[in-house]
Amino acid sequence: MQAFIATVxxxxxxxxxxxxxxxxKMGKRVLEHLRERTFxxxxxxxxxxxxxxxxxALRALADEEVTAVVEEGGFFRWRFADDVALTVALAKxxxxxxxxxxxxxxxxxIGFVNFATRAWEAFxxxxxxxxxPPEPPAExxx
Amino acid sequence: MCIARNDVRHALTQTGHxxxxxxxxxxxxxxxxSSHYFEAAGALRE
Numbered sequence: 001m002q003a004f005i006a007t008v009x010x011x012x013x014x015x016x017x018x019x020x021x022x023x024x025k026m027g028k029r030v031l032e033h034l035r036e037r038t039f040x041x042x043x044x045x046x047x048x049x050x051x052x053x054x055x056x057a058l059r060a061l062a063d064e065e066v067t068a069v070v071e072e073g074g075f076f077r078w079r080f081a082d083d084v085a086l087t088v089a090l091a092k093x094x095x096x097x098x099x100x101x102x103x104x105x106x107x108x109x110i111g112f113v114n115f116a117t118r119a120w121e122a123f124x125x126x127x128x129x130x131x132x133p134p135e136p137p138a139e140x141x142x
Numbered sequence: 143m144c145i146a147r148n149d150v151r152h153a154l155t156q157t158g159h160x161x162x163x164x165x166x167x168x169x170x171x172x173x174x175x176s177s178h179y180f181e182a183a184g185a186l187r188e
């Protein structure tokens with residue numbers, strides 16, 4: 001793996017450092033907490049203590065208005081549910097570093113995308129692969 | 143890695159679109175983008 005990474009251009013290797021380093025700079029278990037609270041919903045049987053976290057989030061947002069946003073086709077989205085979900089997910093974030101930690105996550109995510117893109121390009125070049133528009137369909141047989 | 147790249151990139155793109163439109167799903171895409179990034183960064187370290 002290290003040998004392959006060495007073939008990735010310098011900007012790609014820098015992106016890799018950002019991708020790995022940003023999550024570490026955010027603080028231990030901050031992103032892990034967010035991930036677990038995004039892909040798991042509150043349930044009494046859940047191994048995460050989501051019910052009490054949900055209760056805390058609801059208390060924190062108790063003074064906020066309950067709003068829904070009307071979407072196309074007569075559907076609507078519960079904005080308040082999004083707010084509650086984000087509050088639960090960000091519980092491990094440091095309130096004094098919230099903006100910094102959010103920027104770290106964004107930069108790290110962008111770094112990962114850039115690294116993966118460069119890595120693919122290096123792999124394709126090494127193996128003689130080419131990317132381009134699809135070939136036009138063959139003429140129908142008369 | 144290409145799977146993770148697609149997931150993270152799509153979530154980032156949708157976060158940007160939601161921000162531009164001040165759309166309610168902004169918070170959702172923030173959570174999804176960060177979560178996929180967490181998984182991607184973990185895979186890089188393994």
